[in-house]
Every structure is written in C-alpha cells, then in structure tokens.
Amino acid sequence: MLFPLALYVVGWLLMTIAMMMPTITPLIAIFVTMTRDRSDCGTLISLLIFGYLLPWFAFGLAAHLVDMALHALAAGNAFLLVNGWVVGAVVIGLAGAFQFSELKYRCLDKCRTPFSFLNQHWRGAAARRQSFMLGVHHGVFCVGCCWAMMLLMFAVGAGSVGWMLAIGAVMAVEKNASWGRKLSAPLGASLLMTSITIIALNV
Numbered sequence: 001m002l003f004p005l006a007l008y009v010v011g012w013l014l015m016t017i018a019m020m021m022p023t024i025t026p027l028i029a030i031f032v033t034m035t036r037d038r039s040d041c042g043t044l045i046s047l048l049i050f051g052y053l054l055p056w057f058a059f060g061l062a063a064h065l066v067d068m069a070l071h072a073l074a075a076g077n078a079f080l081l082v083n084g085w086v087v088g089a090v091v092i093g094l095a096g097a098f099q100f101s102e103l104k105y106r107c108l109d110k111c112r113t114p115f116s117f118l119n120q121h122w123r124g125a126a127a128r129r130q131s132f133m134l135g136v137h138h139g140v141f142c143v144g145c146c147w148a149m150m151l152l153m154f155a156v157g158a159g160s161v162g163w164m165l166a167i168g169a170v171m172a173v174e175k176n177a178s179w180g181r182k183l184s185a186p187l188g189a190s191l192l193m194t195s196i197t198i199i200a201l202n203v
Contacts, residue, residue, distance in 0.1 A: 095148040
C-alpha cells in the first residue's frame with residue numbers, strides 16, 4: 001500500500017504544481033518585489049511556495065482516501081459496478097453547485113486580491129515563519145475556492161493532461177483576470193447541466 005500511496009502523492013503534487021502555481025503568480029510576483037533586496041529572498045520565496053502546497057497536499061491525501069473508500073464501496077455494490085457513471089455525475093454536479101456557494105466567493109475574493117492579502121499577513125518580522133504561514137493561509141483559501149474543481153480530475157481521469165490544463169486555465173482566469181469572478185456562475189451552470197445530461201442519458 002505504501003508504494004502506490006507514495007506514487008499518488010508525487011503525482012498529486014506535480015499535478016497541483018502544474019495546475020495551481022499559475023493561479024498564484026500575482027502573489028509571488030508582489031512578494032518577490034517586496035523581498036528582493038533581502039539576502040534571504042530565495043529562501044523566503046521557497047517557504048512561501050512550500051507553505052502554499054501544504055494545504056493542497058492535505059486535501060489531495062484526504063481526496064485519495066475518499067476515492068479509495070468509494071472504490072471499496074463500488075466493489076461490493078452491484079448497482080455501482082454496473083453504473084459507474086453515477087459517481088462521475090455526482091462529482092460534476094457537486095462541483096457545479098459549489099460554484100454558487102458563499103464559501104466559493106469568499107475564498108475567491110481573497111485569492112483575487114494578493115496585495116491586500118500580503119498587507120494583512122506579512123510584517124517582515126520573523127520573516128521565515130511569516131513567509132511559510134503566508135503560503136499556508138493563501139493555500140487554505142485557494143483550497144476553499146477550488147477544491148470542487150480539483151475533484152473533477154477524479155471524474156475525468158487524474159492522468160488526463162488535456163483536462164488538467166483546461167481546468168487549471170479556468171481556475172487561473174477565475175483568480176487573475178479582471179472579469180474572472182463573472183466566470184464562476186456560468187461555469188457552475190455548465191457543470192450542473194453536464195451532470196443532468198449524464199444522468200438523463202443513462203437512466
């Protein structure tokens with residue numbers, strides 16, 4: 001069990017880096033500007049990125065355990081063995097519904113204002129600890145904003161590079177484009193319609 005889990009952890013972190021790092025480019029750029037005159041600038045940036053990835057690692061591990069539990073449930077359930085599409089439809093529907101939630105928008109607003117976020121969490125004292133915690137705090141809000149979209153990778157296939165790039169691009173636009181916040185509701189409606197269509201075609 002340990003070897004497949006280790007492979008999953010490595011794969012999940014690589015996927016997270018590929019999909020999520022572009023979404024925090026503005027935060028990193030501002031942080032580099034604020035710390036570039038410090039001799040430990042490189043260390044602080046590394047701690048920021050490591051702290052950011054930590055909540056995503058925890059979420060990925062939890063998602064993997066849930067995925068294993070669902071597979072075990074499906075293996076002992078005749079209905080799910082024959083109708084595996086149900087899980088995909090539920091995940092897509094959940095991702096769509098979450099796009100309309102208050103939590104989604106609260107976390108998205110934090111992610112869309114990197115300067116305000118830095119101003120709130122960075123003071124420069126105990127710089128290494130603050131850099132790490134800055135990354136952790138931002139990572140928590142990022143997970144809060146995007147966890148449902150990341151679950152789509154379990155529905156479409158975690159090894160799909162095309163879907164990974166597409167979902168990553170959508171999340172980057174949501175966070176970084178001036179009009180990105182307006183994308184959330186249409187995206188949610190599209191996901192809900194996709195879920196309903198899958199159910200209609202299979203019932």
